[in-house]
Amino acid sequence: MKLQQILSSLQKLHPKEIDLSLDRIKKLCKKLGNPQDNLQYISVVGTNGKYSTIQAIRAILKDANINCNIYTSPHIQKINERFIYNDEEISDDNLSKLLTEVEDINAGQPITYFEILTAAYFYNAKKFKNNINLLESGLFHRADACSIIKSNLASVITAIGLDHLDWLPKNKQTVDQIIFEKTSSLLNSKIIISKQSSNEILNKIKGSIKENSSEKLIFSNDFNYSLSENGFFYYEDKYGGLKLPLPNLEGEFQLSNISTAIAAIRNIEGINISDQNIKNGIKKIKSIARFSEIKNGKLKDLVKNNKIYIDGSHNPLGASVLSKHLNSLECNKHIILGMMSNKNHVEYINYFKDKISSLTTVDIPNQPNAINGEDLMKKLKNLKNVNYKKSIKEAINSIDLKDNDIIIITGSLYLAGEALNLN
Numbered sequence: 323m324k325l326q327q328i329l330s331s332l333q334k335l336h337p338k339e340i341d342l343s344l345d346r347i348k349k350l351c352k353k354l355g356n357p358q359d360n361l362q363y364i365s366v367v368g369t370n371g372k373y374s375t376i377q378a379i380r381a382i383l384k385d386a387n388i389n390c391n392i393y394t395s396p397h398i399q400k401i402n403e404r405f406i407y408n409d410e411e412i413s414d415d416n417l418s419k420l421l422t423e424v425e426d427i428n429a430g431q432p433i434t435y436f437e438i439l440t441a442a443y444f445y446n447a448k449k450f451k452n453n454i455n456l457l458e459s460g461l462f463h464r465a466d467a468c469s470i471i472k473s474n475l476a477s478v479i480t481a482i483g484l485d486h487l488d489w490l491p492k493n494k495q496t497v498d499q500i501i502f503e504k505t506s507s508l509l510n511s512k513i514i515i516s517k518q519s520s521n522e523i524l525n526k527i528k529g530s531i532k533e534n535s536s537e538k539l540i541f542s543n544d545f546n547y548s549l550s551e552n553g554f555f556y557y558e559d560k561y562g563g564l565k566l567p568l569p570n571l572e573g574e575f576q577l578s579n580i581s582t583a584i585a586a587i588r589n590i591e592g593i594n595i596s597d598q599n600i601k602n603g604i605k606k607i608k609s610i611a612r613f614s615e616i617k618n619g620k621l622k623d624l625v626k627n628n629k630i631y632i633d634g635s636h637n638p639l640g641a642s643v644l645s646k647h648l649n650s651l652e653c654n655k656h657i658i659l660g661m662m663s664n665k666n667h668v669e670y671i672n673y674f675k676d677k678i679s680s681l682t683t684v685d686i687p688n689q690p691n692a693i694n695g696e697d698l699m700k701k702l703k704n705l706k707n708v709n710y711k712k713s714i715k716e717a718i719n720s721i722d723l724k725d726n727d728i729i730i731i732t733g734s735l736y737l738a739g740e741a742l743n744l745n
């Protein structure tokens with residue numbers, strides 16, 4: 323209860339949820355002694371795949387006994403997920419103490435919720451200054467609170483596509499502008515570029531970072547992977563090839579994220595990782611709501627012998643990736659969908675058109691910025707077998723499941739968190 327009261331207090335420090343400016347966090351960090359300086363970072367920017375890439379790096383580092391801190395956003399079930407120190411999620415009590423101290427030092431000055439959380443992360447990270455910080459820079463990196471760091475070990479660019487367009491001026495709601503925002507101000511270190519959805523996107527990224535003096539490592543040019551039919555995949559870069567076991571994450575699309583993580587680690591000087599660390603690490607990746615199967619719990623009990631998955635994809639690029647994976651599965655698929663109001667609902671679900679057996683829209687509880695499930699159903703009325711149910715549980719119970727059918731709960735990380743909490 324104490325932690326929730328503190329979080330509620332922090333949310334009242336600024337009238338806007340997001341205000342794209344770095345002045346406020348710089349002022350607060352100066353009061354805190356600029357804790358973000360003199361730390362080791364691997365920064366991760368992009369639209370999709372940031373979380374999975376970070377978790378793959380984390381797992382490999384952990385197997386090599388290299389300590390890391392992690393800052394990601396948003397959280398799925400509880401805010402503690404955003405604050406990882408020494409590979410451990412911060413406790414409620416320690417997070418309460420940390421946020422209270424930072425709030426006192428801020429002394430009531432206007433600052434957004436995300437900015438003060440970021441400042442708090444940096445403030446606590448200085449206690450672990452020898453650790454590597456895995457830093458997810460969200461929304462538009464150029465004006466993101468995480469971009470105030472002055473140096474890093476590497477910048478990772480994951481897949482980039484259209485998302486968060488409502489935060490851009492109407493005449494700049496383009497992928498070109500998103501690429502500019504995410505990549506034009508990357509630090510000079512090393513830049514690792516993950517697999518992109520098209521050569522056009524890749525070429526635009528190359529153009530954006532052309533003047534950056536960093537060494538650049540590009541998927542397909544400098545590192546690559548290929549999938550074997552025998553339960554292995556092959557990774558290759560300038561250091562040679564690795565025959566690797568399939569990771570514990572489902573979906574071939576995860577192999578590009580994991581390969582990017584391997585490329586980053588193998589190309590950062592001073593990080594000593596063995597081939598065995600990589601082989602062990604990729605079998606122990608922690609992942610929440612990235613095409614994750616629910617194997618037990620209350621929701622699993624509802625589907626009995628059928629499989630149920632949670633996936634937090636919420637933009638067209640994520641829908642494209644998820645759709646390709648679902649196409650590789652020989653079964654009937656039923657989607658339970660909940661989305662935020664500012665997403666492109668029709669474009670998202672069109673990737674699944676004629677490929678799923680049913681679509682059930684639902685409300686996302688406690689999210690005032692979510693689209694009502696009934697309104698979402700009306701927007702998607704041109705699809706076959708579209709229904710609305712108020713809750714996830716009602717939606718599951720309404721689906722006529724046959725042997726081998728699967729259910730996928732998707733459309734929002736907030737819906738994913740709701741499903742996990744229900745389970």
